[in-house]
Amino acid sequence: xxxxxxxxxxxxxxxxxxxxxxxxxxxxxxxxxxxxxxxxxxxxxxxxxxxxxxxxxxxxxxxxxxxxxxxxxxxxxxxxxxxxxxxxxxxxxxxxxxxxxxxxxxxxxxxxxxxxxxxxxxxxxxxxxxxxxxxxxxxxxxxxxxxxxxxxxxxxxxxxxxxxxxxxxxxxxxxxxxxxxxxxxxxxxxxxxxxxxxxxxxxxxxx
Numbered sequence: 061x062x063x064x065x066x067x068x069x070x071x072x073x074x075x076x077x078x079x080x081x082x083x084x085x086x087x088x089x090x091x092x093x094x095x096x097x098x099x100x101x102x103x104x105x106x107x108x109x110x111x112x113x114x115x116x117x118x119x120x121x122x123x124x125x126x127x128x129x130x131x132x133x134x135x136x137x138x139x140x141x142x143x144x145x146x147x148x149x150x151x152x153x154x155x156x157x158x159x160x161x162x163x164x165x166x167x168x169x170x171x172x173x174x175x176x177x178x179x180x181x182x183x184x185x186x187x188x189x190x191x192x193x194x195x196x197x198x199x200x201x202x203x204x205x206x207x208x209x210x211x212x213x214x215x216x217x218x219x220x221x222x223x224x225x226x227x228x229x230x231x232x233x234x235x236x237x238x239x240x241x242x243x244x245x246x247x248x249x250x251x252x253x254x255x256x257x258x259x260x261x262x263x264x265x266x267x
Contacts, residue, residue: 063100064110071117074098078120095160115195115239122204124236163214170210171220175266179226180205186259187238193255195239205233223265231256
């Protein structure tokens, strides 16, 4: 929670876990068993006393999603669920680890046509040569982008990727990986989002 309030030493430990699948504690290395993934939050409107995540750590997060406020119906349900304690304590498993691993493998089997791979690469390459960006999307980011669109197709019941998968995930997957020339820290994300959307408008969609 509020990852940008964790000190650099803690962030370094998290980076090790995300990159190498292990953590080091008092000289002892502990392997993290799959499935392992990280969900993190940060408040974009509070910067005092925070430690911005370095680019190499941001690059390891598949997506950055702006959540905002829930709508009234959902927030009402949240209030009702919290009347008598913490609802998280009554959560029940809906699938086993084995089932989850099988689903992850099924995602990797989703087809990505060569023309769509080229479409992904064209988007990525444009970020690297954009005049308003000082840092474009890395090769790791391109790989993650491809995996993300496979996942989207899978959740929609398809075994193949379509151009809309790529267009719809471009901002959440890529915007946090680029750095704009803006000197105002608070405007980095919004400007990056605008640039990614402009790039999508410029590049022809494969037929």
